Amino acid sequence: MTHSHPLSHLPHAADSRDAGAALEAGFSDLHPPLTSRQAIIESQRCLYCYDAPCIQACPSDIDIPRFIREISEDNINGAAQTILEQNILGGSCARVCPTEILCEQSCVRNHHEECQPVLIGLLQRHAIDHMDFDGHPFTRAADTGKHIAVVGAGPAGLSCAHRLATHGHRVTIFEAEPKPGGLNEYGIARYKLTDDYAQQEIDFLLEIGGIEIRHGQRLGDNLTLEALQAEHDAVFLGLGLGASRRLGLTGEEASGVATPGLMPATEYIRELRQVSDLGELPLARRCVVIGAGNTAIDMAVQMARLGADDVTLVYRRGVEAMSATGHEQDIARANGVRIVTWATPDEILLDDQGRVAGMRFARTQEQDGRLVNTGETLELAADAVFTAIGQTFAADSLSDTRAARLEPEGDRIHVDGQLRTSLPGVYAGGDCVAPGQDLTVQAVQHGKLAAQAIHQDLMARQEVA
Numbered sequence: 022m023t024h025s026h027p028l029s030h031l032p033h034a035a036d037s038r039d040a041g042a043a044l045e046a047g048f049s050d051l052h053p054p055l056t057s058r059q060a061i062i063e064s065q066r067c068l069y070c071y072d073a074p075c076i077q078a079c080p081s082d083i084d085i086p087r088f089i090r091e092i093s094e095d096n097i098n099g100a101a102q103t104i105l106e107q108n109i110l111g112g113s114c115a116r117v118c119p120t121e122i123l124c125e126q127s128c129v130r131n132h133h134e135e136c137q138p139v140l141i142g143l144l145q146r147h148a149i150d151h152m153d154f155d156g157h158p159f160t161r162a163a164d165t166g167k168h169i170a171v172v173g174a175g176p177a178g179l180s181c182a183h184r185l186a187t188h189g190h191r192v193t194i195f196e197a198e199p200k201p202g203g204l205n206e207y208g209i210a211r212y213k214l215t216d217d218y219a220q221q222e223i224d225f226l227l228e229i230g231g232i233e234i235r236h237g238q239r240l241g242d243n244l245t246l247e248a249l250q251a252e253h254d255a256v257f258l259g260l261g262l263g264a265s266r267r268l269g270l271t272g273e274e275a276s277g278v279a280t281p282g283l284m285p286a287t288e289y290i291r292e293l294r295q296v297s298d299l300g301e302l303p304l305a306r307r308c309v310v311i312g313a314g315n316t317a318i319d320m321a322v323q324m325a326r327l328g329a330d331d332v333t334l335v336y337r338r339g340v341e342a343m344s345a346t347g348h349e350q351d352i353a354r355a356n357g358v359r360i361v362t363w364a365t366p367d368e369i370l371l372d373d374q375g376r377v378a379g380m381r382f383a384r385t386q387e388q389d390g391r392l393v394n395t396g397e398t399l400e401l402a403a404d405a406v407f408t409a410i411g412q413t414f415a416a417d418s419l420s421d422t423r424a425a426r427l428e429p430e431g432d433r434i435h436v437d438g439q440l441r442t443s444l445p446g447v448y449a450g451g452d453c454v455a456p457g458q459d460l461t462v463q464a465v466q467h468g469k470l471a472a473q474a475i476h477q478d479l480m481a482r483q484e485v486a
């Protein structure tokens with residue numbers, strides 16, 4: 022850690038190797054995988070519904086009853102192929118999807134008598150983990166001579182690139198970070214994607230061939246949309262959201278220098294995902310996490326598992342308005358995280374050396390549909406405050422003259438139903454477009470649909486020419 026790191030004044034999570042091993046154990050798989058026998062038995066609970074509601078609920082249109090039937094027939098490769106045809110990142114989606122509000126919520130077995138839907142996520146994971154293909158299961162069509170630029174090697178960009186490759190197009194992915202994967206590599210809790218799974222999955226995806234990834238390439242820095250368009254037949258933007266929203270309080274940043282003890286949760290999670298020895302991470306004994314989404318939960322749970330004594334998650338509304346699912350909230354509570362609702366940040370409390378000592382919150386309530394302060398306050402002592410109040414565009418990513426012409430929608434890029442932006446030949450998907458659910462599975466679907474649109478548009482143009 023450099024000296025300017027906002028948490029450099031805090032102690033490390035552990036110094037000894039033994040403690041490091043114990044820490045690692047706390048970051049092992051959240052849900053253990055099914056055994057082959059359990060998978061067969063679970064697959065037999067599926068009713069293979071006609072017009073299956075689980076398919077309707079899957080953002081990536083996976084034919085769920087079909088792959089479950091294939092598992093029940095011990096046809097694991099068939100099941101994996103069914104999943105991957107619709108979702109090439111089906112392995113990581115099986116691990117990170119909030120299935121409890123998607124396919125499993127809609128499963129007809131999810132009723133009072135049985136209390137348990139078919140465990141679709143775990144079955145999907147079983148199929149992908151046990152597939153055993155001779156080579157890559159998808160082939161490239163004959164080379165079309167077309168070359169497409171994909172900006173961002175996150176789930177949207179990778180999914181788009183793979184689908185374009187199946188159509189015989191050549192793809193170059195331009196990625197700012199040293200590793201591909203986007204949020205799967207840098208943003209998801211460590212216990213959800215263990216054992217370098219994100220990179221293994223990308224290696225598998227790239228086996229189709231015809232996809233090159235160039236790192237250290239950032240739109241608005243060393244890349245312009247104009248240059249990309251000049252050199253390629255189409256451009257797909259899978260930029261994600263690069264900047265963390267700020268609290269907007271005084272004391273948040275003194276003359277451009279980060280306040281010691283105050284940090285966006287995404288930055289800490291990023292370090293947590295990349296560090297080889299968890300014991301090296303700075304640990305806040307008492308910490309406050311502000312937010313209500315999965316990032317807030319991931320942050321709070323990971324702090325608790327690293328050994329923090331006191332982790333409090335604070336949200337300005339009630340639990341029912343939290344975007345983290347009930348299942349995620351339960352995970353937080355099971356890890357000893359205290360959830361405080363109806364409180365909004367008012368002031369960062371600093372010690373005499375300018376370091377975070379706690380936070381004062383204004384108590385809130387809803388009045389005629391609006392959130393108002395009650396006049397009461399609440400103070401929480403803390404060595405660190407992590408903000409997880411959402412991500413926005415890194416303002417400079419669309420700063421070149423061509424990119425600045427992209428029609429916005431809210432603070433994101435406007436696209437039509439086929440993921441076409443307002444500029445001909447430029448497509449976009451994943452978290453950078455509106456409307457978005459900010460889910461990996463949604464990004465994969467966007468990438469896939471955009472690739473279909475790119476392919477259709479290029480082929481139509483060729484026929485006209």
Ligand code: SF4
Pocket residue numbers: 066067068069070073074075076085086089127128129130139141
């Ligand atoms: Fe099977 Fe449930 Fe889907 Fe019906 S809704 S097909 S039971 S997984």
